[in-house]
Amino acid sequence: MSIALNYSLADLSKLKIHFIGVGGAGMSGIARIMLAKGFSISGSDKNDSPMLTSLKALGAKIEIGHDAKNLGDADLVIISSAIGEKNPELMAAKNKGVPIAARAIALAWLMSDSTSVAVAGTHGKTTTTAMLTVALQSAGMDPSFAIGGTINTAGTNAHSGSGSIFVAEADESDGSFLAYKPTGAIITNIELDHVDHFANEDEVFVVFEQFVDSIKPNGFLVACGDDDGVHNLLKRIKRKDLKIHLYGKGEKNDFRIDKIHLAPTTSTASISSTGRKIGELKLAVAGEHNVLNALAAFASASALGVAEEKVVAGLGTFTGTKRRFxxxxxxxxxxxxxxxxxxxxxxxxxxxxxxxxxxxxxxxxxxxxxxxxxxxxxxxxxxxxxxxxxxxxxxxxxxxxxxxxxxxxxxxxxxxxxxxxxxxxxxxxxxxxxxxxxxxxxxxxxxxxxxxxxxxxxxxxxxxxxx
CATH class of the missing domain: 3.90.190.20 (Mur ligase, C-terminal domain)
Known part of the structure; x- marks a missing residue:
């Protein structure tokens, strides 16, 4: 349905871009970033929502309901994966010969000029992406980000930053994350899910192997060394140029946590790197899974060269995302x-x-x-x-x-x-x-x-x- 066009940011700035299904978390985030860059944006969705109200306030032309006339004189159409072939706007775009691109392709265009980190894994993607974003912000950077959930402190799921780093949640559910080609990546864990798309576990490992292969030359991979699925994937990786950093509780990990204490609403742990004690991680969120998510964010920030003490302090300011506990x-x-x-x-x-x-x-x-x-x-x-x-x-x-x-x-x-x-x-x-x-x-x-x-x-x- 989508095409393999390769637009630069300069190209996109000259186009009228229409989003079909703009109210979704991923689509609205991309639209928000494009609006911040001054692009001409219109969009439609089945139902109204606070997300659409926000996009309108930023300058987007938004229609509720799908109708062929909503397409207007768009030069490019971006579609949500939830949009069916018989959507009237999509059919109108095809009839007019308007280029059509999937959400993931559009996000890849936005990431192309940045030092990018794509956060993947069956579980924990949203929280880990948000944690890394908040830590980088606390360290004095202004990263761009696109997340499948709203960061509590920021009140938004996407931002066009002035810094050189772009952090994006990478959803494996339909394999579209292969478009991103990031500088570095995080993989939190791997197991069978999205059984509407993957027939078995091996198909999941195949797409994650392709995802690792899509990382730019001499890039980095941060992965959970405690996860059986990750170990299965590591056996498949043939690239020798990647810098691989493992994290977790086990002694063989490059980045480790121990002395974990889980309070009802907070968590603490000690972080070390290859045997060197770094400091005490104090989180304002609960659960051992969130301690591991924070460690993944810490390892990724370290791979980007960010000062360790600033990252630890920044992670302590993270208060969660919407719909995650x-x-x-x-x-x-x-x-x-x-x-x-x-x-x-x-x-x-x-x-x-x-x-x-x-x-x-x-x-x-x-x-x-x-x-x-x-x-x-x-x-x-x-x-x-x-x-x-x-x-x-x-x-x-x-x-x-x-x-x-x-x-x-x-x-x-x-x-x-x-x-x-x-x-x-x-x-x-x-x-x-x-x-x-x-x-x-x-x-x-x-x-x-x-x-x-x-x-x-x-x-x-x-x-x-x-x-």
Whole structure:
């Protein structure tokens, strides 16, 4: 659908660029950066959102709903991966012969003139990208960045910086991250996910191997040496010019953390590099997975030549991103958390952090599985992961762009869990009522999933306040 054009930033500045599906996290970020550079931008999306309001304020011409007339006299069209072939604007662009490019290609154009770091991995990409960005900002740099989530302190998911560094989240879900060709890369971990695109684990390793091959000559790779998937990938890498830096808890890593202490809302650890003690890492976010994410950001900043003490200090200022263990509020001693986790591994680390936060209280989960294909592939693993919670309400599967699969529903997860620990409840209104009736002071309610389950936080808080 997209083309292999190679526009320079100077070329792009002369074009009228139209985004189809501009409201998504990745698309809106690219549009935001282009607007900051003075480019002529228009776009459309199915529904209005605060993201679109922000783009309008920056000068973009935004239309709600898809219509061929929205294309106008655009010279270039950028499309979201969620856009179908029969979208009227896309069809109009094809009929007019307007060049069409995928989101990843557009981001690659923006990164082309920078010292770029692409952050990849099955889990932890968004947080690690945000941590590296905040650390670089704290060190006095002004990096450009494009992230699949909003940084709490910045209030945005993208920025066109004055510095020479560009930090980007690199999503492997459809293989499009091969377009970026970064100076350096981070790989947090590798395991099977996105089963709508990858038939098996080997296909995942193939695309990550291609991603490593796409790093520029004499570039660097920062990867988690504790991860089995990373070790599998390292055996496949044939390049000799890459500087490879491993990080983790194990003694064989170049960058190590030990003396880890996980408090309910904070984390601390000691950092060392090839046996040399660097200092104490003090994070304002919870969970061992976030300590590892911070170590990945530290190793990458070191590879870029940034002063170690400034990076450590900068990581300490990071307060999280939207939808990553985000505290929505607290009423009568009951905390309400929202998290994007939608893979069994993500649920495990998130629920461990939630248990630590709750201490003597209970963890009450509202989980919305994301995609029928993922539910079918990981139903048993979801059941096991959710057993960490004290009680789980299961919403029906959020389809995303998929059509229903026969026999696949959230009941597949529920049937392998104790009836004392789970309830299948497809009604969001009823879920809010049920969880509010169950919750007591000291409990943590967590909404989990990559779909619209995130919309339940405010209604839950309102219902708690009025009970």
């Amino acid at each position: 985000e505290l929505k509020g607290e009423v009568s001693g009951i905390k309400v958390i929202d998290d994007y986790g939608h893979h069994p591994t993500e649920l495990i680390v998130t629920l461990k952090a939630a248990k630590n936060l709750a201490q003597a209280g209970r963890v009450l989960v509202i989980f919305q599985p994301h995609r029928y294909s993922r539910t079918a592939a990981f139903a048993n693993q979801f059941s096991q992961a959710l057993s960490l919670a004290d009680f789980t309400y299961l919403l029906e599967v959020y389809a995303a762009s998929e059509k229903p699969l026969p026999g696949i529903s959230s009941l597949l997860i529920a049937k392998n869990m104790s009836t004392q620990q789970v309830k299948f409840e497809p009604s969001m209104l009823q879920v809010v009522s049920d969880v509010v009736a169950m919750a007591k002071s000291g409990d943590v309610i967590i909404t989990l999933g990559a779909g619209d389950v995130s919309s339940l936080g405010e209604p839950i808080l309102q219902a708690l306040a009025s009970r």
